[in-house]
Every structure is written in C-alpha cells, then in structure tokens.
Amino acid sequence: MAKVTIKGLTKIYGENTVVNRINLEIPNGMLVSILGPSGCGKTTTLRMIAGFEQPEEGEIYFDEERITDIGVNKRNIGMVFQSYALFPHMTVAQNIAYGLEQRKFSKEKIHEKVQAVLKLVHMEPYADRKPKQLSGGQQQRVALARALVIEPRVLLLDECLSALDKKLRVEMQAELRKILEETGVTTFFVTHDQEEAMTLSDYIVVMNNGLIEQIGTPFEVYERPKNQFVASFLGKANFFKKERHFDNGETDLAEIFAVRPEKITVSKEKNEKSLKVGKVDFITYSGNITTYAIEVEGSQVLAEIQNASANEEIVKGDMVHIGWEQGAQIPLEV
Template identity: 45%
Template sequence: MSFLTLNNLKKSFGATQVVHDFNMAIDKGEFISFLGPSGCGKTTVLRMVAGFETPSAGSIVVDGKDQTNLKPNQRNIGMVFQAYALFPNMNVFDNVAFGLKISGMSKADIGTRVKEMLALIHLEHLAERYPYQLSGGQQQRVALARALAPKPQVLLLDEPLSALDAKIRVSLREEIRQIQQKLGITTVFVTHDQEEALSISDRIVVMNAGKADQIGTPFEIYNRPTTRFVASFVGTLNVLDAVVADQGAGLVKIGDKMLTIKEAISSANGQTIQLAMRPEAGTLSATDEATVHGQVTSSQFLGSVIRTRIDVAGKTLSFDTFNDPGIRPPVVGDTVGVKIDPSALIVLAD
C-alpha cells in the first residue's frame, strides 16, 4: 500500500490550469524526483503536498489520512527551500531547534534531538555559528537538519541545490541521498537538473505542461522514454529518419543500410518514421559495417569521453566514445562512419 497518494490533483490560477489530473502513489521510504522545465507544474504539486497551495480538485493522502484541506502546520511534513530560509538572528543550534520548540518539546529532549541532527549533517562543531558565518552548502545542510528534526512523515525538497556551485551540488546531493536512506523517510525532490534526478532517485516523474509525461526508474526514463518530450528533455538525443521495410519483422532502412530494431513499429511498410538514439549507442567506424557516414563538424574532449558531432546529409548527430590514449580522436573535417546498435533505437511517436 502506498504511503503518499496524489489523486487527480488539479490546480488553476484564474483561468490558467497549471496542473492537470496528476496521479501518483509513492511508497514509504521512496525517493521521488519531479523533473521538468520551468513552468511545468512540478513546484506547484510540491506546494500542494506541503499545504502552501490548495488543490482546485483532487486529494492528498498521507499514511491513509486525507490531508487535502489541512493547513501546513497541521501536516507532519518537512520542507527544504531553494533559498536556505534560515533565521539570521539564530545560531545553528537554535535554527535546528526552532520547530521542536514550537511543538512544545522539553528543553532536554530538544538538546538531544538537535545534537543528533547536527551529527547527522556533520556540523556539530558549528552549533554556535550564525548563518552568515557558514558557506552555502553548510547553510543548506542546516536547513535540511531543521526540516528533519521534528521527524516528519514526508520530506519535500524544492530545488535545494540550485544556488550552489557544481562541486558542492554533487557532494551535497549524495549526502542528502545517504541521509534519506539512513532515515528511511519518504522524500519528494524537485529539480530541473537531469543529472541530479538520474543519480539519486528511486523513480522520476518527468513533467510537461502540468502533466506527468512518464513515471519510471532512472534506467527506464533514460533508456526507454515513452514520449517524444521525455526522449528529448532527458539527456542528449539523436533523431534519424528511417523507412519501414517490414513492419512485422521490425526491419527498417536507414540510408542504404537495413537494420532490425526491437521496438514495435505501428507505421505501415514504406512509411518514414523517426528513430531516436543516445550518443553512446553508436561506434565510430571507417568500415563498410558503418550504418551512416558523415563529416566531423566538432570534436569535444571531455576527459573520459569524446563527443563528436557529425553532419549526416544535413543533419547533425552526436556520438560519445571513451577516451583511448592510443587512438587519435576525430578532428573537424574528417569523414567517418558510425555503426549503430539497433537494439538502442527508440521509435518516436507522433
């Protein structure tokens, strides 16, 4: 049985509907990421769960109890915001203790709980410092500890890493995931960063125009997108034109090469369809085995990976290969062939 259930949620601001019939069942202890571009409705859904927005329709159920019309302070939910939102006139200890004091917990119990939280985020030595004396990463860890201190049923994180530099973001997202797994708390994380969502989530909700385009594991979202939007939004995507040669057998023709793909084809023989593939699904090749040939327009050395862009009949395709110190990487102007793994091709629906 799911722990957090969102049933047919809708939200309108005036005549504009920003969330359309949103449904999801989240298990206890699951880490869910809402991923999508600005304005897709992901933060609005989060704010409805928190109680900061009232749904225009639908219901929010936590552990079997309907919380749709409860005020934020009547819900046992912790929230971490994009802006750290720490109290500037309180030190770290008092910031973490704030919610506990409001709840009426005894001073002795507050002291014990705050020490537990500071140990969890490894900031015991900074208990007496004020927010202005902390780095951005430290402030966000304090905000996380403050949200977790009252032992909420659900933890909500609204783009908590977006104000941090790249290196700190990576280390802090890993720390958040470790803490979440240690506590076993049901967590909903909002982000527009694909790498963040793919790296730490149990499941991802890819949102588009107020709807969930696809819900699945990171592996499913990346490798088996079910809509054109998901395929293009998550990761880099190549799109190839192919002619259906034998619908039932999955046989298609790309250029002058015939390939058998695993994906089901709904178009009739002779029709042109579009196939998507990730940059890592092709292998640079100079042999007759190559599926397509083209001219290198750019070659980017990214350390462990070399990303090569190739012009194939006026269409630019990107391919990633691992760096091999013994092999010269392609240079602009080279004519190269690319052998495509047919099992990695995805049929794009209209």
C-alpha cells in the same frame, strides 16, 4: 514517514492549467525527483503537497489519510527551500530547535533531538555559529537538519542544491542521499538538473506543460523513454525516423526511434556496424570523452566516445561511418 498518493490533482491560475489531473503513488521511504523545464508545474505540485496551494480538483493522501484540505501546520511535513530560509539572528542549534519549540517539546527532549540531528548532518562543531558564519554547503545541512528534526511524514526539497557551486553540489548529492537513506523519510525533490535527479532518485517523475510524461526509475526513464520529449530532456539523444512508402507515392511516419550519443560508433572506414555516412562538423574534447557532431542526411548526429577508445585520426571535415547495435534503438511514441 508515509506513502503518498495523488489522484487527479489539478491547479489553475486564471486561464492557465498549470497542473492537469496528475496521478502518483509513491511508496513509503522512496526519494522521488520531479523533473521538468521551467513552468512545467513541478514546484506547484510540491506546494500543493505541502499545503501552500489548494488544488481546484483532486486529492492527496498520506498513507490512508486524506490531507487535501488540512492546513500546512497539521500535515507534519519538512521542507527545504532554495534559499534555505534560516533565521539569521539564531545559532545553528536554535534554528534546528525552532520547530520543536513550536510543538511544545520539553527542553530536555529538544536538546536530545537537536544533538542527534546535528550528528546526522555532521554539524556538531558548528552548533553555536550563526548562518552568516557558515558556507553554503553548511547552511544547506542546517536547513536539512531543521526539516528532519521534527520527524516529518514527508520531506519536500525545492531546488535546494541549486545555489551551490558544481563541485560542492556533487558532494552534497552523495551526502544527501546517504542522510535520507538513514532516516527513511519519503522525499519529493524538485529539480531542473537531470544529472542530479539521476544521482539521487529511486523514481523520477518527468513533467511537461502540467502533465506527467513518464514515471520510472532513473534506468527506465533514461534507457526506455516513452517519447521524444523525455528522451531529449533527460540527457542527449539522436532521433531517427522511418517512413512508410505507399504505391500511390505517398509517405507517412511509421516510427521514431532514439539512439543515445554514447551508443554511436564512429569510424573512418566502413565496418560491420556502419549504417550511415556523414561529415564531421566539430569535435569537442571534454577530458573523459570526445564528442563528435556529424552532419548526416541534413541533420546533426552526436556521438560520445570514451577517450580510451577515441580515434585521434578523425578531424573536422572528415567523412565518417556511424553505426550502433540494434538494441541501442529506443522506439518512441509517434
């Protein structure tokens, strides 16, 4: 377990700078999600922490130890890949024991550690099975156990839940969080799934075009995004502009702010919250919420209303009043 510090980390492929002088400081025992669109640099960052890629510039520290030039096998990291990468000819117990055998642990110590980690991931009854005899969720547990049994200083998870179906993925999110809290290992989790990042993380690092756009807790990056990219990538957002008008007739952009769809109110009648009027383009019923897409001043505004308070009288084509509390406005960098 270790604090991880990254200073000016840069990776260049040909003429493309895929990671551009990023800085991070992650306290010991934290779970950090690196979130962003395809090609943003998140997996490359993970591979540099692992030692699979060497940076052109920058430094990586585990606690006070500079590990930038240290080989993969000497960093004592655990890693779980999207494919799990289990050995098909080995049993569950043999897969988990492999890293300990490479480190020359005694047979007695290997047995003790394997049994402990099997219990941790609730896989004791499956110790003698081969990977092909396991479900996707069970294989994911084995891969996690294999990464944890060596007691890594840092654990790296690369899209490790994406191969699971949605129901199992949600179940594994909660289970993974519980296991990592028990072990206390510093963890980096790469994902493109915003909901997954929100559920699992102590901190979220939002990346775009090789840069870090924002670092914060799930609450901070959702409720107080710095800019339009973060607001739109992490959940849904409506954007509104305020313009300045000058005496000479010119205008410029004074402010952009966002309002989350769940903060928007919708009513057929004007009320104290009414700020704008629009036409309902379509309505989507999703069980727990109803989503209204409303054309307002040439743009589409989304409103998500809990179905306990949804207005069934509003139908497609209706003119409606929308509004929000002043505190729902999120100012963004222009």
